[in-house]
Amino acid sequence: MGYGNRNQIYLKGGVLENRPEFNSEAADKRGKNFRIMLSRYLSSPIPDMKVKIVLGEERFTTQTDEYGYFSAWIEPKYKFEPGWHKVIFSIDENGEEIYKVTGEFLIVGSEAQFGTISDIDDTILVSHATQLFKKLRLIMTKNAKTRLPFEGVAEFYQKLRASENPFFYVSSSEWNLYDFLQDFFQVQDIPKGPFLLQEYKSGLRDLLFTGGGSHQHKRDKIKRLMTLFPNLKFILIGDSGQKDTEIYRQALHEFPNRILAVYIRKIGKKDDFDEKTMHEFEDKGVPLLMLENTAEAENHAQDKGFIIS
Structure with a gap:
């Protein structure tokens, strides 16, 4: 796509x-x-x-x-x-x-109110990306019709998509998984959008370490989207397991006044940002939320007028 x-x-x-x-x-x-x-x-x-x-x-x-x-x-x-x-x-x-x-x-047309850029693993799709053995068990034993999304994701994303607002999925998954992701999104009724993935990998070792790397390729792809659609503002959604907050922080400074809100799903015990990071976003007038579940993001988006219940 x-x-x-x-x-x-x-x-x-x-x-x-x-x-x-x-x-x-x-x-x-x-x-x-x-x-x-x-x-x-x-x-x-x-x-x-x-x-x-x-x-x-x-x-x-x-x-x-x-x-x-x-x-x-x-x-x-x-x-x-x-x-x-x-x-x-x-x-x-x-x-x-x-x-x-x-x-x-x-x-993407001018009628769009905003766009959404979302990570996939442990943001939409339960992946255990930071826990190697749990991750491999899911990858190797489940398929697109048996893997699970986080509760409420499809409904929330469909509300964000209203009025033809575009979705883009920027992920550290490789292009090898394109057909799997396409099937999974269709089965789970998650809004269709282009996948911006890591380059194709080949070999058993690459399968074992799927989704790894520096994740900085996400920054390049977000920059491409921001540049291609200069009049479009974005909501950014990610998780605390793969440096999403740091990547979104870079976008905050590189593209001022273009980000409406940042939603980060909390994965594991470690918070992905500290008080200093929170203040950086606050100073730019951008809400940065660390979330336990999708309902918290949906409630905030409704309060801000991004979605209608």
């Missing part, structure tokens, strides 16, 4: 081989879930592959990098209306089309 404004559209994808189709069911056994998750990290990226893009009546060409990924900034002649639109990606071999897939992109 790409995204853009009426002048620029950002599209991203990957070309892989040895990647089976994944069709998970709630009744699937642990063994099947294990094999499917493992296969997500054992597919091989294909570098230097030419990819054709069809956007409305226009055609563009791009190429995969050494990791099998392509990303393209498109400036179409046709000005797409706000909302979701289809895009077609295809691959040719010896002049013949050998593969084609349909994607989507979101155009």
Whole structure:
């Protein structure tokens, strides 16, 4: 799922081989879930592959990098209306089309009141990201139809989405998990939005340490969104387990007057910010809340007029 404004559209994808189709069911056994998750990290990226893009009546060409990924900034002649639109990606071999897939992109319009940027692991999806063995047990034995969101998340996010307010999911999960996340969000009725994930990883070790790293890539992706939509203010939602508060603090200073509120779900025993951090946000007039549950965020958002009950 790409995204853009009426002048620029950002599209991203990957070309892989040895990647089976994944069709998970709630009744699937642990063994099947294990094999499917493992296969997500054992597919091989294909570098230097030419990819054709069809956007409305226009055609563009791009190429995969050494990791099998392509990303393209498109400036179409046709000005797409706000909302979701289809895009077609295809691959040719010896002049013949050998593969084609349909994607989507979101155009954000001026009618949006604000946007929401949300983390995923331990913010939406119960993941135990800071507890290795609990995390691996969930990843390897559950699937998109049996993993659980935090209580009340879907309802709260649907209220934030009212009036066509866009959602963007900036996460340290890898692109390997794209299909899993897409399926999970659909099953749980969480608002559709582009996923901005970590780069694709390959190998058993990368599976064991999925979601790891410095998380600073989140800062770059938030900056991209803030820059692409200069007239849009944002609500930022994260958790205390993966430096979200520090990343959002950087956005607070880099993009003054663009953040309406920050909601941080408390994970574990350690608070993610101290009194000094609280004062930084207060000085900028931005509420920063450490939350025990989703209901606290929903109540605050309703008091501030971000949502209507």
